[in-house]
Amino acid sequence: MQDLQVNEKDLSRGYYSIAECARRLATTPQTIYKWMGKGEFAPVIKVGSTYRVKTSDFESWVNSILTSPSINKEMK
Numbered sequence: 001m002q003d004l005q006v007n008e009k010d011l012s013r014g015y016y017s018i019a020e021c022a023r024r025l026a027t028t029p030q031t032i033y034k035w036m037g038k039g040e041f042a043p044v045i046k047v048g049s050t051y052r053v054k055t056s057d058f059e060s061w062v063n064s065i066l067t068s069p070s071i072n073k074e075m076k
Contacts, residue, residue: 015045015052024058 021042022029035041036051042061044051 014055016055016058018044018051018053021053021058025062 016024018029018032022032025032032041036044042053042057044053046052
């Protein structure tokens with residue numbers, strides 16, 4: 001049997017941290033946590049004491065915001 005070495009990078013592949021989400025949105029992690037508390041953010045999972053967002057869930061959430069009728073009105 002072969003020993004598998006798992007490092008932190010392997011565990012985070014396919015997921016964003018809250019700090020990474022904040023950077024991508026040009027906001028702060030505190031704002032992300034506020035949105036999470038209001039249920040206005042992408043689905044998150046808690047791993048130990050940290051939260052992770054599946055990259056596909058994050059991208060879908062961003063796309064839903066960008067294609068919402070209210071944002072389209074504001075952009076015109």
